Amino acid sequence: DSGVTQTPKHLITATGQRVTLRCSPRSGDLSVYWYQQSLDQGLQFLIQYYNGEERAKGNILERFSAQQFPDLHSELNLSSLELGDSALYFCASSVGSTYNEQFFGPGTRLTVL
């Protein structure tokens, strides 16, 4: 158990809908990262927040957004969902903002029908 929690574990929704994925980092970690794991793209970095502020952005679509709240939990919002958004979404956390070990949560499996 990494100490990173993600909810829900599974999510099934329809195209065009909007969903919110939630992540709670390990106690004491200030950074939260979001990754997408899909069959065709592999594991890709989406975005990082550090202590409430966006710190780095990767291959995140404009339809996707994230935020980190004062209690350091983070939410990833996915809107206007398409079939191709079906994937495993992982959250990771680390103590600092750069070059730290990242600890991954169990993931949320999103299925868009």
Added chain:
Amino acid sequence: GDSVTQMEGPVTLSEEAFLTINCTYTATGYPSLFWYVQYPGEGLQLLLKATKADDKGSNKGFEATYRKETTSFHLEKGSVQVSDSAVYFCAFNNAGNMLTFGGGTRLMVKP
């Protein structure tokens, strides 16, 4: 651009066989290198890491050495067990924030 290339699987071995999973990277500067393991239905677990050239990371019988001259970080284990069956990901951290992952190598160990 930055990338990680690792051998495609699946790799199928008998229990107690020797394991090598090749990993090479393309990155500017001096990245930190990692191996992560993903067991069925679970998230990624950090297996081992190395932060500078010639460092050897080790954990649970697995080893990997940071070879700057060949830009490689091959994963090895002397004697695999059925419980080692999983997907193994090579990754590096160069920009300070994001991890860049290889495509993953599925290992299947038969009794």
